[in-house]
Amino acid sequence: MKVRSVPVSYIIEKMIKQELAKLKQPVTIKLFIDESKELETKKTLSILKSYKENSNNKLNLDIITLGKGTDLIERYQIERFPTILLIDAEGNECIRYLAAPQGSEVKPFIQSLQVLSGRKNYYEETLKTNLDNTKTSTIKVMVTKSCAYCPELVNMVSQFALGSSGKVKAEIIDILENPDIGDHYNIETVPYIVINNGEPLIGLISPNELLEKILKV
Amino acid sequence: MEGIDLEKIYDLIVLGGGPTAIGCAIYAKRFAMEVLIVGKTFGGLIATTHIVENYPAISSISGQGLMELFKEHMNSLEIPYISDEIKNIEKVNDHFELHSFFQNFKAYSVCIATGSVRRKLGIPGEEEFAGKGVSYCATCDGPFYKDKVVCVIGGSDSAAKEALFLAQNTKKVYIIYRGEDLRAEPINKKRVLESDKIEIIYNTNVVEIIGEGKVKSIVFDNGKRLDIDGVFIEIGSVPNSDIAKHIGVDINDHNEIKINRKSETNIPGIFAAGDVADAPFKQAITGVAEGVIAAYSAFDYVKEMNIEY
Ligand SMILES: Cc1cc2nc3c(=O)[nH]c(=O)nc-3n(C[C@H](O)[C@H](O)[C@H](O)COP(=O)(O)OP(=O)(O)OC[C@H]3O[C@@H](n4cnc5c(N)ncnc54)[C@H](O)[C@@H]3O)c2cc1C
Numbered sequence: 001m002k003v004r005s006v007p008v009s010y011i012i013e014k015m016i017k018q019e020l021a022k023l024k025q026p027v028t029i030k031l032f033i034d035e036s037k038e039l040e041t042k043k044t045l046s047i048l049k050s051y052k053e054n055s056n057n058k059l060n061l062d063i064i065t066l067g068k069g070t071d072l073i074e075r076y077q078i079e080r081f082p083t084i085l086l087i088d089a090e091g092n093e094c095i096r097y098l099a100a101p102q103g104s105e106v107k108p109f110i111q112s113l114q115v116l117s118g119r120k121n122y123y124e125e126t127l128k129t130n131l132d133n134t135k136t137s138t139i140k141v142m143v144t145k146s147c148a149y150c151p152e153l154v155n156m157v158s159q160f161a162l163g164s165s166g167k168v169k170a171e172i173i174d175i176l177e178n179p180d181i182g183d184h185y186n187i188e189t190v191p192y193i194v195i196n197n198g199e200p201l202i203g204l205i206s207p208n209e210l211l212e213k214i215l216k217v
Numbered sequence: 218m219e220g221i222d223l224e225k226i227y228d229l230i231v232l233g234g235g236p237t238a239i240g241c242a243i244y245a246k247r248f249a250m251e252v253l254i255v256g257k258t259f260g261g262l263i264a265t266t267h268i269v270e271n272y273p274a275i276s277s278i279s280g281q282g283l284m285e286l287f288k289e290h291m292n293s294l295e296i297p298y299i300s301d302e303i304k305n306i307e308k309v310n311d312h313f314e315l316h317s318f319f320q321n322f323k324a325y326s327v328c329i330a331t332g333s334v335r336r337k338l339g340i341p342g343e344e345e346f347a348g349k350g351v352s353y354c355a356t357c358d359g360p361f362y363k364d365k366v367v368c369v370i371g372g373s374d375s376a377a378k379e380a381l382f383l384a385q386n387t388k389k390v391y392i393i394y395r396g397e398d399l400r401a402e403p404i405n406k407k408r409v410l411e412s413d414k415i416e417i418i419y420n421t422n423v424v425e426i427i428g429e430g431k432v433k434s435i436v437f438d439n440g441k442r443l444d445i446d447g448v449f450i451e452i453g454s455v456p457n458s459d460i461a462k463h464i465g466v467d468i469n470d471h472n473e474i475k476i477n478r479k480s481e482t483n484i485p486g487i488f489a490a491g492d493v494a495d496a497p498f499k500q501a502i503t504g505v506a507e508g509v510i511a512a513y514s515a516f517d518y519v520k521e522m523n524i525e526y
Pocket residue numbers: 232233234235236237238255256257258259260261262263264265266268269270271272301302303304330331332333374375376378379457460490491492493499500501502504
C-alpha cells in the first residue's frame with residue numbers, strides 16, 4: 001500500500017499568509033548576515049523574504065552585512081551570523097533568534113510579530129506588576145527543529161519578553177545549528193532554558209512557573 | 218488576546234490543548250456557543266510522536282502535523298485559544314470561575330481535557346540524569362543520539378513507535394520490556410521485529426540508571442548491566458486530574474475522571490474527555506469523540522439554563 005502523507009509545509013504556508021494578514025502597525029526585523037556564510041545566509045534570507053512578501057508591506061526587513069554595518073553590529077552586540085532581531089518601535093531588542101523561524105517555529109515567530117504590531121499581550125499586566133522592581137533577565141531557550149514542545153515554550157518566553165517593558169530579553173537558539181552552544185551547556189534534551197546563566201530548566205513549564213523562576217533569579 | 222473577553226461568562230471553557238480539547242471546541246463553536254480554550258501547551262501528547270497512521274482519513278502524518286491541521290480548523294472558526302494553566306475551578310452561583318495565575322475566566326460549563334503526563338519509573342538515577350541521558354520524548358531528544366546506543370523502556374505501541382523513530386539515527390536501540398510480548402499494533406510490532414537495529418529484551422525490569430554527569434549504563438533486575446548512552450522511558454502516563462479532584466469531581470483508582478456516555482461527570486456543568494477520563498482506550502480519535510460528546514452535552518446543559526445566545 002502506498003502511504004499518502006499530508007504535506008505539512010502546505011498548512012504552514014497557508015498559516016503564514018493568514019496570520020501575517022493580521023499585522024496592524026509596521027514591524028521591523030533586523031537580520032545580520034555574513035556573506036561568507038553563503039548557505040545559512042541564503043536560507044535565512046529566503047525565509048524572511050517570504051514573510052515580508054506575505055505581510056502587505058507591514059514587515060520591514062533591515063539587512064545588515066558584516067563589514068558594512070559595524071555600528072549596529074556593535075550596538076546590538078552581534079557575535080553570530082545570521083542573527084535575527086525582533087525590535088520594538090524604539091529600536092530596543094526584544095527577541096534574538098539564532099535559529100531559522102521555519103517549520104513549527106513559524107507560529108511563535110509570527111505571534112511575536114503580531115504583538116509587536118499592536119496585538120494585546122495576555123501576560124503583560126501581570127508581568128508589569130510582578131517585574132516592576134527586578135533587574136533585566138535574559139532567557140535563552142535552546143531548541144531543535146524536531147522538538148514538539150519547543151514552539152510552545154518559545155512562544156511563552158517571547159510573549160514574556162514583549163510584555164515585560166524590557167525586563168525580559170529572549171534568545172531562541174537552535175542548538176543543532178549552533179552546536180558549540182549546546183556543548184557549552186552539555187545539552188542532551190530540549191527544550192532547555194537558562195535564565196541569566198543560572199540553573200537550567202528542562203522540559204515544559206507553565207507561564208506561572210516561568211515567572212516564579214524569573215523572580216527567583 | 219484577540220477575541221477574548223474576560224468579563225464575559227462563556228458558555229463553555231475547554232481546558233487543554235490536545236486533540237480532545239480542540240475537537241470539543243470545534244463542535245461547541247458550530248453550536249453557536251461562546252467557547253474559549255485554555256491550554257497549558259498546544260498540541261498535547263500526540264504532538265510528540267513522529268508518525269500517526271491511525272487517524273481516519275489521514276493515512277500518515279506526524280503528530281505535530283496533525284495538530285497543525287487541528288489548529289487550522291480551530292483558527293478558521295475563530296475559536297479563541299489562550300496558553301495558560303488553570304489552577305482551580307470553583308462554582309459561583311450559576312456558573313464556574315476558573316483561575317490561572319494570570320487571569321480569571323467565567324463559564325456556565327467546563328470541559329476538562331487535560332490529558333496526562335508521562336509516567337516516571339521511580340528508580341535511582343532517573344531524576345539525577347533527567348536531561349542528561351534520560352528522556353521522555355524521542356522526537357525532542359532523538360537527534361542528540363546520532364550513532365549512539367539507546368534503549369526504550371516499555372512495551373506499548375508508543376514504546377514501539379519511539380524505538381522505530383530512534384532507530385533512524387542511532388547505532389542500536391534496545392527495547393526493555395517486563396512482559397513477554399510487545400503490546401504494539403501488529404504493524405508496528407512487525408516493523409520492530411524486522412528492524413536490524415532494534416533488539417528486544419523481554420521479562421526484564423530496569424532497576425537503576427548509572428552514570429557520571431550523564432548516563433553510562435543501566436542495571437537490570439537480574440543484576441546484569443548494559444552500557445547505554447540514552448534511556449527513553451515510555452511506560453504510560455498519569456492523568457492530569459487534580460484540578461477536577463479539587464472541585465469534587467469523582468475520580469477512580471487510576472486518577473482518571475469518571476464520566477458517563479455523555480461525557481458528564483458527577484458535577485452538573487462539568488464534563489471531561491480524552492486521556493484524563495476513565496475510558497479504556499486512549500487514542501487521539503477516541504479523545505476527540507469524547508470531546509465532541511462533551512460539546513453536545515454542554516450545549517444541552519447550557520440551553521436548559523435558558524441563556525440567550
Ligand atoms: C509516543 C506516543 C505515541 C502515540 N501515538 C498515537 C497514535 O499514533 N495515534 C493515536 O491516536 N494516539 C496516539 N497516542 C495517544 C495520544 O497521544 C493521546 O491519546 C491523545 O494525545 C490524548 O489527547 P488529549 O487531548 O485527551 O490529551 P493530551 O494530548 O495529553 O493533551 C492534554 C492537554 O491539556 C493541557 N493541560 C494539562 N493541564 C492543564 C491545565 N491545568 N490547564 C490547561 N491545560 C492543561 C496539556 O498541556 C495538554 O495540552 C500516542 C501517545 C504517545 C505518548
